[in-house]
Amino acid sequence: MRKEVPLIITFLAGAFFIADYFIPHTGFSDLAAKINGWAIIVLAASYILGVLNILRINYGRVAKREKDWILKLILVLCMFFMLGAGIFGGITEGTLFDWFFVNTFTPMQATMFALLAFYIASAAFRAFRVRTVQAALLAITAVLVMIGRVPIGETIWKSFPDFTEWIMNVPQLAGKRAILIGAALGAIATGLKVITGLERTYMGQD
Amino acid sequence: MQKFFEFINQLDRRIIFIFVALAIILPLLFPLNIKFTVTEPVRGFYEAIDKVPNGSKVLFACDFEPGSLPELYPMTYAALEQMLKKDLKIIALSLWPAGPPLVEKALTDMAQNEFKRKYGVDYVNLGFKEGREVVMVSMGSSIPNTFPQDYRGTKVSQIPIMQGVNNFKDVKLIVNISAGYPGTKEWVQQVQARYNIGLVSGCTAVSAPEYYPYYQSKQLLGLLGGMKGAAEYEILVNRIGLGRRGMDAQSMAHVIIFLFILLGNLAYFSLKKKGT
């Protein structure tokens, strides 16, 4: 029961979704939509586990007064506050839940995203040293595309934007296709191994 | 010199951060106005609006949300400026739930404050309607039935600008600002193709390649892609907005990164030569 049933379920579920692509039968598609619904419900149920996981890990730290325990306490309190507001007050526009979302969540999210601009600069500085031919190709194309996309590139050379487009559409695309095709085969092989039960390290076997 | 290169070689990344920040903030505060040419799709956008007879009614479909504002707000403002200069009557609406307040802000800033136009007579904000493509199709049979009230809750029958507006035949052009789905693609497929009405689009840089074929097949009369498209359009409208200011900042930031890469390499090679 412990070992075999999960393997059988994996096989059936996998084979079902492969078959779904080839079977246009409306009844079958409806069934597939329902089974997809099961998956959504299972994923949603796991959120309860997630919240409990957060509680367990942070409770230990607060109880033992580990370093930064006050922050962990703030974290858990914030979570409970949002849980309360969202479950009892609803999540539609105009609720307390929504207000907190707009006023704390949105600016922090946007700022974290904007930090990338700084990191992209420091990463470029550190990594784009022309040590080998490969590194040179990496650095030179990056610089060409970067400059060619902004007005100043056009000031330097009139056809710079067109040249940038060419890089994106020809050599860039060639490398990209090789990666995509390779990844497709990798994904197919992994999928097949999982479905047939050859690969089951991810699932306990005791 | 040796010392300088050693310093560069072990540069603290926080110094780079400061330079990047300056490269962005300074051009925003003191615009440089670096020149660049206006591309064909952008010119098409401008000319399509330019060809509409002064005083006619246009539909302004703003399908976006806060996330894409840096890219889409500059073109929204510039388009409003061009339309208001021509005294076009603007009927604005949004198919994205978070859109209407953003549209309202832009209309208040431009139509009410800058051009002193009258709400309900010269422009109206119809707000949001759930249903995506279905809304578009339903507008084809009747706009007042699809949007019985405006964003402020006034009945459409009592709004002067909406008198005589029944369906797409009663507007001269659709100006769409699009952040994704539903957006330009759906306006082309559901409305432009069926009712044969002029359509121009401003969209994010990411979706521009997807819509470009519609421009080539003349289903879109014009196309603005991302902040760069907005900047080019601002040149035509003769306006200095976040698009053009942003382009200066963009250029400067790119140049700064380039200079740092260059310095890094100079340092690397000179130190390598000396064998340290």
Next chain:
Amino acid sequence: MGAFLTLGIISFLYKDNPWYKFCEALFVGISAGYWFCTVFWSQFVAKLWDNIYPTAGQPRQYVYLVGGILGLMMLLRLVPKIGWFSRWPLAFVVGGTAGAYLIGYALSNGMKQVKSTILPLWVSGNLNATVGNIILVVGTFCGLIYFFFSKEQKGTYGKVAKLGIFFLMITFGASFGYTVMARMSLLIGRMDFLFGTWLGLIK
């Protein structure tokens, strides 16, 4: 408040500090609660409850109870003795994923890419397209050679693989350069908020 949190996150660029730590705790706590509620209403309630207790006139769809039972099995993890039951829903999701993704990859990454790589190496009267096509086909070919695992990369074969790596490097460089613009746009938007909307320094 927006500015306080914005600056708190930005302060991380200088170094890890209490202000950032506070923002981080706030961010993680609020977002964990936020997503739990969103998922609870839009997925759990919408898929399970609304199908079993639908609005009047709609038939009840008891099939969705199976999803509910699988979900319950997930929660059995909390009881050590029968925790192994949770492997059933795990197996169900992983298996389904493997099947669906396998098809997805085969189509969009596999066949569509192969199809668009099959190009004529000679386009009469269009030198640009001819050169472009040749580079595309050769580049993809060499790139694929690099991904062969069965053969040591030596000799002529190794050289082809090496050329493949060169193409990959060009790809990475170009997409890096291409992304710089979008990332800078976001920072420009943020700076415009701080200096324009908040401080009113930009006219």
Next chain:
Amino acid sequence: MNNRKISLVILISAIWLTLCSQILLAQEAAPPTGTKFDYHWFDTNRLNVFITLAIVFSAILWFIARAKKGKSLFIRRIAGLDAIEEAVGRATEMGKSVLYIPGIHDMNDIQTVASMIILGNVAKTIARYDIPLIVPIRQPFVVPVAEEAVRQGYLSAGRPDAFMKDNIRFISDEQFAYAAAVNGIMLRERPAANLLLGSFYAESLLLAETGASTGAIQVAGTANIHQLPFFVVACDYTLIGEELFAASAYLSREPKLLGSLKGSDLAKALIVLAIIIGTILETIGVKWFTKLFVVQ
């Protein structure tokens, strides 16, 4: 297979089939009015996809069967994958922890599945030494899978007692909150090795740059092509696309898994051949071959 197994298979298949047929029959009896009801059981427009998949499947399964028979199979060294072992080794020498970031997608992304398989192998290596393996997770459903994978790894290394459940941490479903918290872990718990393997998006550079600034050895891998450049730039080794999927076979050295690598190599060779033939035919103006790859 013993009798018990066989009866199980029959039982579950029966449940499954009953369920399917019940629903199908109900619908066939009364198709919803106003909608077109399709009664076909095979989409002939997709025959080409079916044949392609059949070829790829048989290539992989054939090599696996060969490997099971004990034929030795050669696989070249893959630098990025050797680097995983090297990174773990270094963390052990320094007595510091290893941080394993399995991407930000849920279990319904096959990259996450691949990542979990690698996690099991990494856990097996780490279990022999007494250093913590920290796994921060963005999607709650991944938590139990990661727990199973790590526990299994420790079990196969004979150290089930060393398994620390609290190191598998659910953070937050929000992408950038997750990134902020992982950045915090990197700076405060100072792991000596960061392994970023799975499906990554915009946070890739935030994580990789912060990791680089702490001086940890970093191995990254993803099939998300837009994020690969950032890993290449900021990490010590990067697994590109297929290499990520090859990792489990390579690390476990299990013959049957290595067989699947050989199988996908054969499929790759066939694709290369198809491209060559297609290009030649296309150049001389023959179009039908290209059409075989059109997907409906």
